[in-house]
Amino acid sequence: MDLIQHSDSPRYIRLHERDTVGVVINAQGVAAGSRFADDLEAIEAIPQSHKVALRDIAAGEAVIRYGQVIGYALRDISRGAWVTEQQLRMPDAPALDKVPGAATAGAGLEPLEGYTFQGYRNDDGSVGTRNLLGVSTTVQCVAGVLEHCVKLARETLLPKYPNVDDIVPLIHSYGCGVAINAPDAVVPIRTLYNLSRNPNLGGQALVIGLGCEKLQPGQLFPDNDAMTANQSEAEWLYRLQSSENGFSGMVEHIMGLLERRLEKLNQRRRETCPASDLVVGMQCGGSDAFSGITANPALGVAADLLVRAGATVMFSENTEVRDGIHLLTPRAASAEIADALVHEMAWYDQYLARGMADRSANTTPGNKKGGLNNIVEKAMGSIAKSGSSPIAGVVPPGERVRVKGLNYCATPASDFICGTLQLAAGMNLHIFTTGRGTPYGLAMAPVIKVATRSELAERWADLIDVDAGRILSGGVTLEELGWEIFRLYLSVASGEKTWAEKHRIHNDLVLFNPAPVT
């Protein structure tokens, strides 16, 4: 590792005029005795992305960042000191029966017209950004055989059908050995139902089942479903237990089913679609204190542009919005939507309490190393992704998004569960911000990865698609970066490959199953 001597002068960023702390920007942090431009002196060494006290803070006094209370001082903190987790008492989460109601200014933002991308139009009106052959499964039992077939088909069939981007088996650990009638089982079941309908899968029904499992293929494609209406069951469903010739019979049959779909999908061509056909899911993972300063606010600007262009954009991660819920309910487009937001928070509070955990379980050691002291501070940075648009809808976990505009898709913060639930919601494009760095990818949608810091973007040049650290180095404004991301949405949606796609790396689908296994 080259140790580059940074000669830049000590700098911090203050996000809101009420803030009593600033965030140190310098890549190497600042040494004790360093003086910032406003003459503030760091009285101890402070690492990059950690907080410096902008004035003396007395024990018991609120510590303010983003104009919000992120904690109360446990002891006196001197001006210029490093503000750490140990010095703060975390505030209680906002009481859900006291959050302000919907108060959105009626008008909304000025429409943005004329932006388009090249997408794959589906029969149901949705648009794919990729042309994928998806293979739904009812149960983990089929995974070994199906993965064998997909590997074989990638090698022997896919080259013959160049307009098809990939074959994606929807492998999961649900489907049997689970309490399928427990009240919360509705979540994983509707997730699988909606994943099969993701716009990037081209509306082709294909299910591989075992035969004796609890989750039955009819729960994914019920009688008279539009996707299977003109097909016999044998055209969209194969149960391994029907094989008359063991493994080789299974392989032969599945390869035939795959090839018939590849033939169909290969006929498809991209066509010009308005930006309003985009369904963008936003997420953060491996966050640091810059997430809420650079990458997430840039996504917020781009989200406002998407909303103005008539598109759908989702933010998520229950435990990361819980502490900012009082800032979100006033943005709900109606009283019903404010209620729905509160309902999802209350359900999640209860879910965590049942397992004897709470929202503080969210914050990771890496977050803390990155300068995020607690979930309150993390939440303020996380919800910056939502921009300033009214919240037009709330999507319960596993459900499909129903209205255009900004939606809250209620998911756990786990990167893979959140990504999976956003795919079920109908996402055709994913964007992911990271401060600490992760090679995250999804098989069913392109993932644009945004670094919060230039240092990460440079070090991981073959993984990071967007360097949001340029906001700090002064190269671009937040507004400019928002527009850059908006344009990137359109070009990636049109087929430009993200880094994760170029390497063909992706993570697993992970279902959210709040119900027991058996």
Added chain:
Amino acid sequence: MDLIQHSDSPRYIRLHERDTVGVVINAQGVAAGSRFADDLEAIEAIPQSHKVALRDIAAGEAVIRYGQVIGYALRDISRGAWVTEQQLRMPDAPALDKVPGAATAGAGLEPLEGYTFQGYRNDDGSVGTRNLLGVSTTVQCVAGVLEHCVKLARETLLPKYPNVDDIVPLIHSYGCGVAINAPDAVVPIRTLYNLSRNPNLGGQALVIGLGCEKLQPGQLFPDNDAMTANQSEAEWLYRLQSSENGFSGMVEHIMGLLERRLEKLNQRRRETCPASDLVVGMQCGGSDAFSGITANPALGVAADLLVRAGATVMFSENTEVRDGIHLLTPRAASAEIADALVHEMAWYDQYLARGMADRSANTTPGNKKGGLNNIVEKAMGSIAKSGSSPIAGVVPPGERVRVKGLNYCATPASDFICGTLQLAAGMNLHIFTTGRGTPYGLAMAPVIKVATRSELAERWADLIDVDAGRILSGGVTLEELGWEIFRLYLSVASGEKTWAEKHRIHNDLVLFNPAPVT
């Protein structure tokens, strides 16, 4: 499909002299009016593996199979009728505060000496049946990069190290986005800890982490761990976030780590080990009414042989033993072990209740089609795997087995979760019985698959390793089949490949996480 006309005469099997029902054996079932050898007449058509009433059963009367009550007649059932789920009320589960205590005859079974296999002896005294390079992971974030590397290493490195059987990444969805301090989080964490120590992985510590995740590598290999004691951290751990060169840096580093371990593992040779070094995990999945007549009792005979040979053998599946717990506690080798059995059942009752489910959630549509009316009937067939030995130990989920002999490894019945927990317990060989048929396999241990019916064994000749249906066709006795399976344990443990291994098909590791995600 060839429709073979079966001319065999109507046959049923009665398992216990108290039984008031028999199980139809004929592959095509029996037609209405068919007469069995004892002059019983089937008064309606009865499918194979379903039950026939052996005498008139009055409404309210107990229906007996395996000498145990499997239900109470909801209405009068005539002699010769098909006994179906709709006619039975399920008995309550045995009250856990009233089960009989330990009452095992002290002596135990006669020792069996001189049986050996060719295995890989590990430093800790355990023995591998395969020579696998296992790669532990702390978090799902690393899955995409690691799978890329493993694929590449299988193609470019593995052929150079022919004594190594395979490279197995221990991919899972745990590690972050989870409530890592919730009380029940101990289960997945200790599972990952013990999976890294499975005897088939040769005692080589290798962990790929991200860097900012909640589950830290030190939780898998704490300071002064025997497996890492003589190594620097850089020798056994790589965190992706330490890459100075993005994806290509990660790949280069991981490929180097893999090759160094392949070099070491390639030096290993099989040596003669006593049968007592076997750690066999038993499981059933996709069960039918023959599971409890053919395959499971044959495993029970083989389990007694393993115990006599001084080996370790585990049965599992909480919801499938719950209703037979009163038959198991008297077999506990001590009062403490009986208490431990009851404790695991009580914990699981509570776990299910918390999710508003109960043990009845276990039974699948396939089980019912296969003639298993409810969980009580299924349980009686499932515990037949345990044979007749005293229960020498109880292994809580995720823990390692500590005593030789017959152990109850407390796991959910889910095939993948049970298999994963048995691997964590230290299993070096797995056996799996199936009536309906499943292509189940594990990456970390050979899986011997046993069909309950000859029809399945013949139809799936390239998946089923043992045909237990021969017990019904009269070809072999239960005792003979038990010995055949015992000998197969020794040869598969010595390197003979099972069908799943020949095809290289396997299922995912699936962790049991009773705690919430965040």
